[in-house]
Amino acid sequence: MSRIAMLVLGSFLLATLAHAAPGQPNFMPALWGDGEVWSTKGTTALPAPTANNLQSFDTLYVVTNSNNPEGQLPVSEAAPGNPAYNGGRWFTHTVEWTEAAFMDHGFVPVLTSYEDIQYHESIGHLAITPGSFPDGPPVYFQCPLLPVK
Numbered sequence: 001m002s003r004i005a006m007l008v009l010g011s012f013l014l015a016t017l018a019h020a021a022p023g024q025p026n027f028m029p030a031l032w033g034d035g036e037v038w039s040t041k042g043t044t045a046l047p048a049p050t051a052n053n054l055q056s057f058d059t060l061y062v063v064t065n066s067n068n069p070e071g072q073l074p075v076s077e078a079a080p081g082n083p084a085y086n087g088g089r090w091f092t093h094t095v096e097w098t099e100a101a102f103m104d105h106g107f108v109p110v111l112t113s114y115e116d117i118q119y120h121e122s123i124g125h126l127a128i129t130p131g132s133f134p135d136g137p138p139v140y141f142q143c144p145l146l147p148v149k
Contacts, residue, residue, distance in 0.1 A: 075116070
């Protein structure tokens with residue numbers, strides 16, 4: 001993905017995830033969790049967790065090079081109603097489709113769940129790196145998930 005495309009994507013994600021007015025929900029689709037779209041409420045950057053609270057963060061997978069015309073929202077490890085959901089404390093991971101995925105799929109599928117992420121990583125279609133990309137969302141942040149209205 002070109003640097004310009006990554007900057008545009010980063011700006012979109014920041015607008016979607018980080019720039020919802022603090023205290024005011026954005027009820028537009030913002031990310032996928034457990035196969036459904038969720039909206040969000042403004043974010044707060046958080047310091048890196050310690051060994052004592054790392055388990056209180058869920059992973060947020062941000063795909064940087066999807067070529068699907070439907071678009072790709074970030075994907076959460078868990079969402080409300082899932083016993084593994086930690087309430088909206090996130091550890092960002094950057095996800096890139098591999099060349100093998102583009103050769104196998106042409107237009108890559110839209111990922112909608114942690115299970116989709118695990119499956120495509122297991123067959124070599126995704127490269128996942130802990131952390132964010134330049135101009136992407138914070139590496140650690142708080143952002144509760146809300147129903148889309």
